[in-house]
Amino acid sequence: MKKLLNLQTYLPLLFGIGSTIILIGAWWGISLLTNSEIPSPLMTWSVFNEMLATPFYDYGPNDKGIGNQLVSSLIRVFSGFGLGSLVAIPLGLLIGSSKTAFRLINPIIQILRPVSPLAWFPLGLLAFKAAEGATIFIIFVTSVWPTLINTAFGVASIPQDHKNVAKAYGFSRWKYITKVIIPFALPHIITGLRLSIGVAWMVIVAGEMLSGGVGIGFFVWDSWNALSLEKILSAILIIGTVGLLLDKGFDWLQKRFAFA
């Protein structure tokens, strides 16, 4: 009995160790198969440690620490994501609550949503005359769709019961929005934001490869030019970890704002 209890508590840890072994094993296998053209975990590990030892060094425009790269990527992601959310949430509230607005705007969403955000890059360049603006612009476009769609869906699915309360007690439009629509839609909005930040974090890497400058995406590209696959693999691990943390953050928010 006691033994079983112990096993239960350590199970997550054991599974964690298990998946690490699988990952490293597969990696090692590929490394061996490619005659170390893909560097082994061990080789990567030493480069990884080196990168993390001085994350914020700055030796000019093309040689900055991984910390600097990450920070500038995160700033871009959050700027684009923030602007995108500022547009997506109100617009979602509108099209979720008005059939007319939905029918007018939905076709536009359907056409634009499948377009790779990178296709907007040239337009961003044209509009902002700078790669920085263009990169934030594509993150903005990326972040809009999931939040917009989830917000609209949330608002559209408000149960009749809740609408009845507002109707029966003559809630003003403002009270209806703040006390019924938004609280009900909030979990859906947060789900949308969580999806948006996830896609934005994926797109930033590609975006920065196009834009250059400082950023984790550019770092990957630059490492390729320098033929440092260890750096690329380390960067992949870091990108993945940061993405996971972002997701966990929004997961926490989601739980925090779920009403019983």
Add this chain to the structure above:
Amino acid sequence: MTIHPISAPVDSASEFHKIQSRPASIEVKDISVAFKTPKGTFTAIKDIDLTIQKGEIVALIGHSGCGKSTLMGTISGMTQPTNGTVMANGNVVKGPGPDRGIVFQNYSLLPWLSVYQNIYEAVDSVFKGKTSAEKREITEENLKMVNLWPHKDKLPGQLSGGMKQRVAIARAFAINPSILLLDEPFGALDALTKGSMHIELLKLWNLDNRNKTIVMVTHDIEEAIFLSDRVVVMNNGPAATIKEIVDVRLPRPRNKKDIVHDPAYMEIHDRLMGLLFDKFSIEDD
């Protein structure tokens, strides 16, 4: 055998004559409600005529699904009748209004607002001219009336069915409407709580010099007789109509313990049972 409670002698202490001479509070004029369903239109209620005087307490009974909530909906303005009109306080009902307080059958509380906020927001919405101190006082008063003050900070999800029902009742009372529309308001309550809610309801009604009109749906015959002046019995749907209206000429104030021994009470009780259950006959007792 036939029983005609209508012809039963009227107790002088009762208020029936007064009620009959009062202005109409609710006039349901020849209404029908049909719902559009994927299988075509479904007529829930048909040709309903009912006039309720100011200050009257009327109970609505009938089998599940016959259309009681639908009829209540037309009075509250939540449902538009397909045919006919409903007047409330002399005005044609076009939608809900603060003159009619509604307790929905499924409580309809907002799950993200605390018990207190659920009531406060309704009060705030209806009494636009009052200061927030006054509105807070009204909220507190009504929560205390239903004994939920200690639970004011809970969310509806943390309440029992009976507690939710009491919040819904407090909310309807709090806006001080001249017409109270209660759809099975005490259904989820235990006998003891139900009894004290009956007293609270009547207290409120007396407090306002019996000027409030109360229409309530119930499945509880004893409750219907104890509280109301008339009991409206509905036929089974579809296209349900009013089967019969039974007068409850029992003097007020009524005492729950004694009333059941009153022969007039028993007559009414049997009559209602007979109307609800066709096979029922009093000889079986």
